[in-house]
Amino acid sequence: MSENIIANWLNIPHVRPEKVDIRGESTVIELSRERGGFICSGCKKIIKNGYDCRKVYLRDLSCFEYNSYLALEKFRVNCPSCGIKVEELGFARVFSHCTKRFEDYVAKLCKILPISAVAELLELDWKTVKEIDKRYLAKKFSIPDYSCLKILAIDELSYKSGYRYLTIVLDIVRTRVIWVQEGRRKETLDKFFAEIGGTRAKEIMAIAIDMWDPYLASILKYAPGAKVVFDKFHVIAEYSKMLDKMRNTGLPLTLERRL
């Protein structure tokens, strides 16, 4: 098979395929580097000479039924500005054992499959898949979109066996979580309103909450124009509690007899 065909398939600049090995159920493509310097991962400057190097195997997209690895020498540089730094390869993150395109593929699969299923399918460690997915999500949602907030729902979620709480804010119109913070006090929700700013808070039309007074206090302070909607489940639960209380005092018995 022509090396040019493999080079075209690889589609990675500044490397050349030298050899393709099949080892067990894996394909290993040995790459040589084009001379022309190394990019310092600290300041992104090109450093002419390498300081030292070691061989690395980077998981790449599968070739037919084989898991594929790119084998190449990865250098460290002695950067005048940063000191000893690992070089930056354009096609893989600095300390990753996978190529960027393979990580993109893992992240795409994580959208439709559980992490454990992706790990099994690609023969990866569960933690590796989780880290890739976490990084992808952090990148995607690092800049929250607080535009056009009209109808929100705010709820709490308990964790650590009910000892800790998270406050979760949902955008009902766009059906997505837009903010999460540890705690469920008024000050917790105050932080959300501070983050979106006074103008946006005043444009909110309605907020659904679960009759939790600290949330209500925060809403009345920062979004006074929003209609507060108590969800039906909590309203009925409160009525039930009140009826039980009245029964215990004897008052409802009289009422019930009259009925």
Ligand SMILES: [Zn+2]
């Ligand atoms: Zn540098």
